[in-house]
Amino acid sequence: MADVLRLARDGAAPRLFLLDLLFPGQSPQAVTALRQAFKRSSIVIVSMVEDRALIDEVMAAGADGFIGKATPPDQIIAALQAVSAGEFVLTLGPAGLPEFVKSGHALDQLTPRQQEVLQLVARGLSNKEIARELDISPFTVRIHVSSLLHTLDVSTRTAAAALAAKAGLD
Structure with a gap:
């Protein structure tokens, strides 16, 4: 997470962060750190995690969206467009x-x-x-x-x- 923060601070503030909770250093606390450092950037988690309590915790920590990796590509695009339009998104899959x-x-x-x-x-x-x-x-x-x-x-x-x-x- 420290590398993400360093890279993001080196240039213009990113408009969007796409993170996976299964990568080392990713956690609800990491989302909180990003949210505090980049208040105007969107934060979207794209992950295979299906633990609803963890998803709720990540959303409460400041994520603008959670997209399950089983989500079809067209729905991922729609979800990212919705986040860009200021909506909160929670998409777990094609069911x-x-x-x-x-x-x-x-x-x-x-x-x-x-x-x-x-x-x-x-x-x-x-x-x-x-x-x-x-x-x-x-x-x-x-x-x-x-x-x-x-x-x-x-x-x-x-x-x-x-x-x-x-x-x-x-």
Whole structure:
């Protein structure tokens, strides 16, 4: 990780970091160090790791996206474009939405605060705007968004907003 930080500091700040958690020195703490050093850069993890707790930890540490290596190339491209557009992405692979998401039951798994955040995401508010609306920090909003993407098993805010609209939460 020290080499990544050194190389990134030697030139203009990178727009995007692509990291794999299985490489030596990569960890949620490494993501935190990158986020602190490069606040405006996007950080995306592309990895075979499937441990949802570790993925949540990495997203909470400041990653903008997590893309599973089993994800088809066209979906990887779409995920990277979504991150470039300012969205948070969680894509684990080609399986698609599980049946409980399709039926709407996943929305029942959200906490009341996550449901509030989802409603505001569906209205198109940014993390900063959601933070102001709910009187919480943008970092806390980021954690809620990451968690609800995980719970809903969708890869972007747009997909989460679509599920919310379909369920009448918007």
